[in-house]
Amino acid sequence: MNDRPKTLILGMGNTIRGDDAVGIEVVRRLREKINLQDLHIKETEEAGFNLLDFIVGYEKIIIVDSIKTSTGQAGDIYRFTQKDFKLSLNSQFSHGAGIAMVFAWAQKLKLPTPREIIFYAIEIEKADVFGEGLTKRIEEVIIPKVAGLIEEELGSCVDAGACA
Amino acid sequence: MGKRITIDPITRLEGHGKIDIFLNDNGDVERAYLQVPEFRGFEKFCEGRAAEEMPALTQKICGVCPTAHHTASSKALDALFNVEPPPAAKKIRELMYNAFMFEDHLLHFYVLGGPDFVVGPDAPAAERNILGVIAKVGLDIGKKVIEMRNRIRGVNATISGSSLYPVCGLPGGISKGITEEERDKIKESIKDTVEFARFSLKIFDDLVLKNKKYLDLIIGDVYRHQTYYMGLVDEANKVNFYDGKIRVVDPEGKEFIKFEAKEYLNHLEERVEPWSYLKILYLKNVGWKGFIDGKDSGIYRVAPLARLNASEGMATPQAQAEYERMFDALGGKPSHNTLAYHWARLVEVLYAAERMNELIDDPEITSKKIRNIPAQTPKEGVGVCEAPRGTLFHHYKTDDKAILQKVNLLVATQNNAAAICMSIEKAASKLIKGNQVSEGILNMVEMAFRAYDPCMACATHSLPGETPLIVSIYDKHKKLIKEIKRD
Numbered sequence: 001m002n003d004r005p006k007t008l009i010l011g012m013g014n015t016i017r018g019d020d021a022v023g024i025e026v027v028r029r030l031r032e033k034i035n036l037q038d039l040h041i042k043e044t045e046e047a048g049f050n051l052l053d054f055i056v057g058y059e060k061i062i063i064v065d066s067i068k069t070s071t072g073q074a075g076d077i078y079r080f081t082q083k084d085f086k087l088s089l090n091s092q093f094s095h096g097a098g099i100a101m102v103f104a105w106a107q108k109l110k111l112p113t114p115r116e117i118i119f120y121a122i123e124i125e126k127a128d129v130f131g132e133g134l135t136k137r138i139e140e141v142i143i144p145k146v147a148g149l150i151e152e153e154l155g156s157c158v159d160a161g162a163c164a
Numbered sequence: 165m166g167k168r169i170t171i172d173p174i175t176r177l178e179g180h181g182k183i184d185i186f187l188n189d190n191g192d193v194e195r196a197y198l199q200v201p202e203f204r205g206f207e208k209f210c211e212g213r214a215a216e217e218m219p220a221l222t223q224k225i226c227g228v229c230p231t232a233h234h235t236a237s238s239k240a241l242d243a244l245f246n247v248e249p250p251p252a253a254k255k256i257r258e259l260m261y262n263a264f265m266f267e268d269h270l271l272h273f274y275v276l277g278g279p280d281f282v283v284g285p286d287a288p289a290a291e292r293n294i295l296g297v298i299a300k301v302g303l304d305i306g307k308k309v310i311e312m313r314n315r316i317r318g319v320n321a322t323i324s325g326s327s328l329y330p331v332c333g334l335p336g337g338i339s340k341g342i343t344e345e346e347r348d349k350i351k352e353s354i355k356d357t358v359e360f361a362r363f364s365l366k367i368f369d370d371l372v373l374k375n376k377k378y379l380d381l382i383i384g385d386v387y388r389h390q391t392y393y394m395g396l397v398d399e400a401n402k403v404n405f406y407d408g409k410i411r412v413v414d415p416e417g418k419e420f421i422k423f424e425a426k427e428y429l430n431h432l433e434e435r436v437e438p439w440s441y442l443k444i445l446y447l448k449n450v451g452w453k454g455f456i457d458g459k460d461s462g463i464y465r466v467a468p469l470a471r472l473n474a475s476e477g478m479a480t481p482q483a484q485a486e487y488e489r490m491f492d493a494l495g496g497k498p499s500h501n502t503l504a505y506h507w508a509r510l511v512e513v514l515y516a517a518e519r520m521n522e523l524i525d526d527p528e529i530t531s532k533k534i535r536n537i538p539a540q541t542p543k544e545g546v547g548v549c550e551a552p553r554g555t556l557f558h559h560y561k562t563d564d565k566a567i568l569q570k571v572n573l574l575v576a577t578q579n580n581a582a583a584i585c586m587s588i589e590k591a592a593s594k595l596i597k598g599n600q601v602s603e604g605i606l607n608m609v610e611m612a613f614r615a616y617d618p619c620m621a622c623a624t625h626s627l628p629g630e631t632p633l634i635v636s637i638y639d640k641h642k643k644l645i646k647e648i649k650r651d
Contacts, residue, residue, distance in 0.1 A: 014224060015224065016209065016224050045224060045329070049275065050328060052310070053317075053327075104294065104295055105275075105295070108295050108306065109298070109306050109307050109310065110303070129205050130205045
């Protein structure tokens with residue numbers, strides 16, 4: 001893992017569940033715009049403990065994913081850091097580990113985990129119906145907006161030409 | 165932007181992580197349901213697409229166990245186009261599949277089942293997780309699990325084009341063979357899998373079986389149900405994850421029926437309960453008699469213990485010895501002890517390891533003859549395999565251009581749905597009397613369903629990516645009287 005760049009932007013989602021693909025679409029947009037030394041931009045449809053393969057070896061990770069809350073409106077954008085999450089270490093169901101558990105596992109085993117984790121979560125209306133394509137507002141308004149916010153997040157990197 | 169919110173347990177699929185318990189007039193448990201997420205519209209989503217898309221498409225149902233869907237789908241395409249893959253293609257598919265089963269089962273034992281027994285059923289809630297398991301088995305073992313997992317994922321990346329989402333399955337075979345160099349690389353990657361499987365069984369022996377309290381829990385009545393059992397078997401009635409016929413034995417262990425995948429509709433039927441999202445499968449020719457066990461009830465079980473019960477042994481020598489040891493200890497076959505699923509899972513880990521090593525040493529595994537080109541007009545095909553969590557069916561009907569007209573999937577957890585409800589109900593019954601709910605219900609209920617390793621992984625993508633457990637208890641008027649949550 002030592003040859004990994006220092007920063008990873010990881011888009012998560014499922015490309016056959018409508019707006020759930022939003023995280024993946026954001027990083028695809030970023031990939032078209034940004035090509036920096038020491039920065040990986042990846043996408044994954046994996047979940048649970050399989051995320052371990054993505055988080056080990058980086059110093060900083062920006063994760064982009066959908067979210068469903070009880071009060072939010074579709075298109076709401078949230079920025080979290082680790083401390084915003086009150087997350088469980090319990091896993092009730094098969095391989096259904098949350099991000100907290102995956103990080104806790106890696107840290108317990110003294111694997112090199114990121115010092116900084118930032119989550120961009122985009123509220124979606126539903127993700128329990130199969131279908132391709134995103135809703136118009138998510139596609140045309142929200143994805144460029146989140147991509148822009150992440151570019152701002154990387155501001156110093158973009159200016160310097162590398163995420164050193 | 166930047167506002168703080170409370171991340172509540174709204175999860176991706178309705179009913180996800182939810183257990184409903186209904187009480188009777190006396191305030192005792194009448195019925196319990198684990199709400200299993202349903203696949204809303206997946207079959208419809210597939211209709212109108214080319215059937216050849218299915219192996220790549222179906223695995224996206226779930227971000228965790230796609231190899232099972234890919235395999236069942238590839239086999240459904242073989243049947244659809246009426247084309248038999250060459251022997252090397254079948255062996256490579258089976259190698260990939262056993263690698264997947266090995267990794268998946270091992271992860272369950274150390275990470276998911278571990279809290280129940282390695283840490284212990286009475287351990288404080290804060291310790292009943294992966295960190296508690298590592299504390300018990302040691303850091304080195306924890307690292308070994310990850311290292312082993314990475315190697316096995318590498319094996320499947322070599323075989324199938326991806327460590328998670330295979331892209332190799334085609335009607336009549338696979339898209340890529342194994343070179344001699346790749347064989348050497350795979351052989352090196354799997355060389356200590358048998359040893360590690362044996363080591364894992366030893367941990368189970370030392371930490372679980374030698375603990376009388378745990379052993380009593382396994383063989384006791386709380387988690388026991390006398391049901392039918394179903395699993396794929398080869399011609400000698402030995403367990404096979406990839407191919408064979410589906411064998412069902414009755415609660416006394418006698419063969420009830422053995423059938424080919426394409427005949428599944430003659431033997432299995434779905435049922436919907438009014439208070440549940442579950443589509444419950446049962447044996448059509450026994451009939452639905454309610455949530456009761458016994459020979460007159462069509463409820464059956466699948467997955468590790470059921471597979472071993474439904475078979476007459478394991479096809480590899482060391483797994484066979486462990487199979488015999490397990491059933492001797494459990495008082496014979498079939499075993500109705502739900503918590504013995506954990507033990508059976510480890511016997512299957514050993515089988516998968518032995519079978520991988522057998523297959524990689526097979527001279528035919530590097531054959532270049534890996535596909536027979538379909539030449540017949542497609543019409544209908546059913547594929548089956550044993551997913552880690554039980555028997556998985558894919559059924560496709562197409563027009564003569566192989567455009568899908570109808571798709572039906574029976575997923576593993578559906579087979580166990582009725583039994584899981586019964587197990588939860590039985591565990592809950594011990595802790596709810598006269599409307600009084602005892603502490604400890606979460607642990608008992610968790611243990612009841614976690615043994616089955618039910619798959620809820622479809623819901624783990626969205627942040628925060630985990631599955632809070634909510635137990636809702638309703639009185640005789642279906643009014644919610646208590647809700648207990650573990651997050």
